[in-house]
Amino acid sequence: MIKRKPNRRPDAPSRSFRPSGGGGGAVWLYGRHPVEAALRNPERAILDLHLTPEAHKSLDIPLPVAPRIVTRADLDALLPSGAVHQGFAVRVGALEGPEVGDLPGLAEGLERAVVVVLDQVSDPHNVGAVLRSAAAFGALAVVVQDRHSPEETGTLAKAASGALEVVPLVRAVNLSRALEDLKSAGFWTVGLDGHADLNIGEADLPERAVLVLGAEGRGLRRLTAEACDLTVRL
Structure with missing residues (x-):
């Protein structure tokens, strides 16, 4: 049976985090899937829409x-x-x-809630791909570190293929503190490490789980790995 590491800061208060847009300014999205997903999202402010005649004819949604x-x-x-x-x-x-x-509150009433955390993943194509996968398995959110992750751009949105409108991209100032806050709220933190002894298929993952992925090449940082309750390999 997997035993959980003790939470080193059970009384850690929540910190302040920036909205999903990062810089907060307007940005151009492009490509059929990102644009159509943005147009379908009632929470997204649409400022300008440019379409070729063929693209315009192919859209069958209210603009x-x-x-x-x-x-x-x-x-x-x-x-x-x-x-x-x-x-x-x-x-x-x-x-x-x-x-x-806010994430523990969003998880209330759900049979299973998974949050994905990216530890300094800097390539917008990789972040977009993770968002796409997170949308496929119904993740609650993807959390990134504020200073070491790409801003919301057309490149990221294109790689996400519409998932940016479905899965919240949350920016944390301090990733270790964010993990501890989620642990205090009842989530288990699971680091994905290619050198871990336990295969993810053998792990009995809890109903409230945080999956932590490391940066391209070097993987999880030491402090991030130490903040995880357990590590598994894919």
């Missing part, structure tokens, strides 16, 4: 703003070089997501 019909060349000039826009671009305001301290 919150009148679109500007443009050419592919117009979008190529508007967006970052190499952006695969598929004829879709939308300028949006940042989402106001929950804070780490």
Whole structure:
């Protein structure tokens, strides 16, 4: 039977965390899935919508703003070089997501609640891929460290393929403190480490779990690994 590490700071107060949008400014999203997901999200402020004629005809959802019909060349000039826009671009305001301290309340009433924490994962493509996977298995949120993670950008949203509108991206100032706060609220913290003795398929994961993934290449930092109740390998 897996025994939990003692919580070293059971009375640790919740800290302040920034909203999911990071910088809080407007950003261009592009590509069919990210744009359509943003248009379907009632919490997302839609500021400008640029569509090619073909893209406009293919949309069968109500549009919150009148679109500007443009050419592919117009979008190529508007967006970052190499952006695969598929004829879709939308300028949006940042989402106001929950804070780490809000997550236990969001888990109330759920049979199972999983939070994913990324320990200094800096590549927006990787963060987007994690968001996409988190949406597939119904994660409550993805938590990233404020200073060592990408901002909400079109690149990240494209990699997430619409999941940015479904799974809150929460930014924590202090990741170790965030883990301790979640542990104090009844979550078990599980670090994913390729060198761990226990396979994740052999672990009896609890109903309230935090899955912690390390950075590209070096994996979990020592302090982050020590904050986990157990480590498992995929």
